[in-house]
Amino acid sequence: MLLAQTVGLPEIIVVLAYLLITFYLGWLGYKQTKTSTDYLIAGRGVHPFIMALSYGATFISTSAIVGFGGVAGMFGMSLLWLTFLNIFVGIFISFVFLGSPTRKMGHHLDAHTFPELIARRFNSSFIQVFSGIVIFLFIPLYAAAVLIGGCEFIATRFGIDYQVALLVFSVLIAAYVIMGGLKGVMYSDALQGSIMFLGMIALLIWTYKMLGGVTASHEALTELGKAPSLFGKIGFKGWTSMPESGWGDTKYNLWWIIVSTITLGVGIGVLAQPQLAVRFMTVKSKRELNRAVPIGGAFILVMTGVAFVVGSLSNLYFAKHEVIKGKLVGETKLAWVIAKNERDLVKKVPCKLLHIDTTNDGIADVNIVANGYDLKVGDGKPQVLEPGHGKGNGKGKIIPFSVLMPKAEIVDLDTDKNIVVKPKATAFTRALVKKGDSWAFNTGSIIPIYITSALPRWFGLVFLLTLLSAAMSTLSSQFHAVGTSIGRDVWEKVAGKHDATIGITKIGIIVGIFIAVLIGFYARGGFIIARATAIFFGLCAATFLPTYVGGLFWKRMTKPAAIASMLSGFVATAFWLLFIKDKEARALGLCNALFHKHSLLLEHPNWSVVDPIMIALPISILVAIIVTLITKAPSKDEIERCYGKK
Amino acid sequence: MLGIEDKSVILAYLLCIVSALLCIIYGVINWNKGDDSIESEDLHWVEEEKKVEESL
Numbered sequence: 001m002l003l004a005q006t007v008g009l010p011e012i013i014v015v016l017a018y019l020l021i022t023f024y025l026g027w028l029g030y031k032q033t034k035t036s037t038d039y040l041i042a043g044r045g046v047h048p049f050i051m052a053l054s055y056g057a058t059f060i061s062t063s064a065i066v067g068f069g070g071v072a073g074m075f076g077m078s079l080l081w082l083t084f085l086n087i088f089v090g091i092f093i094s095f096v097f098l099g100s101p102t103r104k105m106g107h108h109l110d111a112h113t114f115p116e117l118i119a120r121r122f123n124s125s126f127i128q129v130f131s132g133i134v135i136f137l138f139i140p141l142y143a144a145a146v147l148i149g150g151c152e153f154i155a156t157r158f159g160i161d162y163q164v165a166l167l168v169f170s171v172l173i174a175a176y177v178i179m180g181g182l183k184g185v186m187y188s189d190a191l192q193g194s195i196m197f198l199g200m201i202a203l204l205i206w207t208y209k210m211l212g213g214v215t216a217s218h219e220a221l222t223e224l225g226k227a228p229s230l231f232g233k234i235g236f237k238g239w240t241s242m243p244e245s246g247w248g249d250t251k252y253n254l255w256w257i258i259v260s261t262i263t264l265g266v267g268i269g270v271l272a273q274p275q276l277a278v279r280f281m282t283v284k285s286k287r288e289l290n291r292a293v294p295i296g297g298a299f300i301l302v303m304t305g306v307a308f309v310v311g312s313l314s315n316l317y318f319a320k321h322e323v324i325k326g327k328l329v330g331e332t333k334l335a336w337v338i339a340k341n342e343r344d345l346v347k348k349v350p351c352k353l354l355h356i357d358t359t360n361d362g363i364a365d366v367n368i369v370a371n372g373y374d375l376k377v378g379d380g381k382p383q384v385l386e387p388g389h390g391k392g393n394g395k396g397k398i399i400p401f402s403v404l405m406p407k408a409e410i411v412d413l414d415t416d417k418n419i420v421v422k423p424k425a426t427a428f429t430r431a432l433v434k435k436g437d438s439w440a441f442n443t444g445s446i447i448p449i450y451i452t453s454a455l456p457r458w459f460g461l462v463f464l465l466t467l468l469s470a471a472m473s474t475l476s477s478q479f480h481a482v483g484t485s486i487g488r489d490v491w492e493k494v495a496g497k498h499d500a501t502i503g504i505t506k507i508g509i510i511v512g513i514f515i516a517v518l519i520g521f522y523a524r525g526g527f528i529i530a531r532a533t534a535i536f537f538g539l540c541a542a543t544f545l546p547t548y549v550g551g552l553f554w555k556r557m558t559k560p561a562a563i564a565s566m567l568s569g570f571v572a573t574a575f576w577l578l579f580i581k582d583k584e585a586r587a588l589g590l591c592n593a594l595f596h597k598h599s600l601l602l603e604h605p606n607w608s609v610v611d612p613i614m615i616a617l618p619i620s621i622l623v624a625i626i627v628t629l630i631t632k633a634p635s636k637d638e639i640e641r642c643y644g645k646k
Numbered sequence: 647m648l649g650i651e652d653k654s655v656i657l658a659y660l661l662c663i664v665s666a667l668l669c670i671i672y673g674v675i676n677w678n679k680g681d682d683s684i685e686s687e688d689l690h691w692v693e694e695e696k697k698v699e700e701s702l
Contacts, residue, residue, distance in 0.1 A: 218649025297669025
């Protein structure tokens with residue numbers, strides 16, 4: 001009964017019922033062989049609604065909803081530029097211009113994986129093996145982002161340790177994968193997509209209604225954003241404004257993070273996602289793709305659009321509307337809360353914390369910042385100053401954390417320590433979590449804390465199913481790609497035989513799941529979910545996009561150009577991540593080991609926050625064009641082999 | 647407009663809705679267009695795809 005006491009019996013019953021239905025649909029679909037390929041044979045059987053929801057559920061994961069939704073909680077509605085690209089590039093451009101040629105070429109060349117498609121187009125085993133290795137090595141990073149997103153919600157919603165949530169969630173995902181979740185059964189995907197759609201619509205309506213309507217809530221959020229912010233120095237101007245734009249000063253850093261990493265890195269990167277591109281091959285004709293466009297467009301709008309708007313508006317809720325009732329079970333007079341945590345760089349904020357039990361079990365399930373203390377630095381040991389207690393001793397600069405941090409208002413506190421408190425926090429400062437022995441602000445907790453605090457208990461359950469669906473549909477496609485890349489693309493090509501493919505594929509999937517869980521275990525914190533997703537999307541764009549698009553449309557493009565483009569895109573991305581982009585280079589440590597600094601361009605403002613896609617994609621495009629033009633054009637026979645006879 | 651002062655954020659907000667509408671209009675106009683016939687290479691592809699799925 002312990003699990004039931006912690007989680008709640010209704011939640012367990014509903015989640016089990018959901019899992020049973022998902023597995024049953026998978027089994028039913030598999031038994032009747034109603035997989036994507038059977039639909040293709042059956043011709044008209046497949047409904048575009050199913051195809052679009054299946055694609056959308058694969059595209060959108062807990063990373064988008066919890067991870068990027070949390071980033072919107074930190075930085076605001078400027079993230080809607082990513083939603084625009086998600087719809088316009090990820091659906092419209094992708095389906096209208098890439099879908100049909102991908103399907104035709106895939107069938108013509110008998111390609112079944114993304115590496116196989118580009119490899120057969122350019123008649124190069126190297127391309128297949130290299131692409132397979134890149135996908136096998138880096139998809140676990142993206143899968144980890146999806147896992148972390150799901151676990152943040154489970155941990156917050158049920159008040160359990162993040163590590164326990166990760167363990168439970170991983171077992172669930174492994175069971176789903178082992179029991180056939182990878183076999184492309186579209187009914188399960190469609191069910192998951194439908195739950196996600198309804199869950200997010202309900203979230204949007206509830207949020208706007210609670211906060212006074214669309215215009216009123218935006219106006220209030222705009223006013224709130226005028227207060228001093230922790231992120232003011234990097235260009236934050238409020239949750240309804242773009243950050244300060246320009247070049248050559250750290251006050252423009254946030255603009256470059258939002259535009260280059262979040263918007264372009266992910267928005268453009270979607271075009272060369274291996275697990276999405278292969279979906280185009282499973283449709284019967286361009287007509288099905290045409291019919292999937294409106295459903296896909298509406299689906300993505302409701303997914304990321306809602307996550308980013310609600311993430312931004314959560315600031316208004318935490319600052320003006322949230323009231324916490326419970327028993328004060330503890331106070332931490334002085335806690336150094338980690339606001340930024342990277343190798344050799346830990347920025348901590350001195351705060352007073354309140355620990356409140358709202359479920360009457362004697363354990364603090366809500367932790368908030370009561371107030372921040374001013375910090376005097378630059379003159380010996382930093383001094384912590386009580387708010388309004390002068391300027392401290394000696395010279396030095398005062399960092400006004402008493403103003404930048406929330407100042408919770410205790411409305412009522414009786415002798416039994418029953419408390420009513422208004423946290424008056426921002427989304428970021430409300431997302432306080434315990435990490436080991438320390439406290440930290442954790443962007444990934446913003447959406448989970450908002451759902452748990454602002455919405456009724458039953459909605460938490462709906463949202464849990466929404467996130468389970470979002471995670472399972474994306475993870476199954478990711479591990480599908482992991483399995484086929486190591487089995488079909490690498491093993492079969494390198495070993496030259498097929499007999500052990502099934503074993504290698506299964507081992508590859510298990511290794512992939514293990515690596516993803518390991519990353520999820522160690523990499524929690526900051527806005528890791530969005531960063532890990534952006535790294536994978538950017539890497540795919542720089543490595544694969546010119547070869548993929550050139551291969552589909554440019555008959556003149558040559559094999560050496562494809563290889564050179566892929567290698568230059570990959571190397572440029574790796575170089576940028578290892579030596580230039582501060583956060584990633586710091587985490588990887590090679591730059592510091594070789595040059596004793598965290599980024600080669602750290603002294604030059606903005607360069608160290610520019611995303612690799614801004615450098616690596618233009619390089620790989622240029623290399624593809626130049627090498628094509630200086631190498632011998634493919635023969636007529638070769639062009640006919642790839643594109644068929646006209 | 648919509649309680650948002652920054653024009654580029656309003657533009658992003660509206661472009662999200664407009665691009666979703668573009669998808670809907672495109673889909674409605676092209677609902678019955680692009681019906682390709684099934685060729686032998688499509689059927690061959692399906693048979694091979696089933697084998698790939700079995701390996702998972």
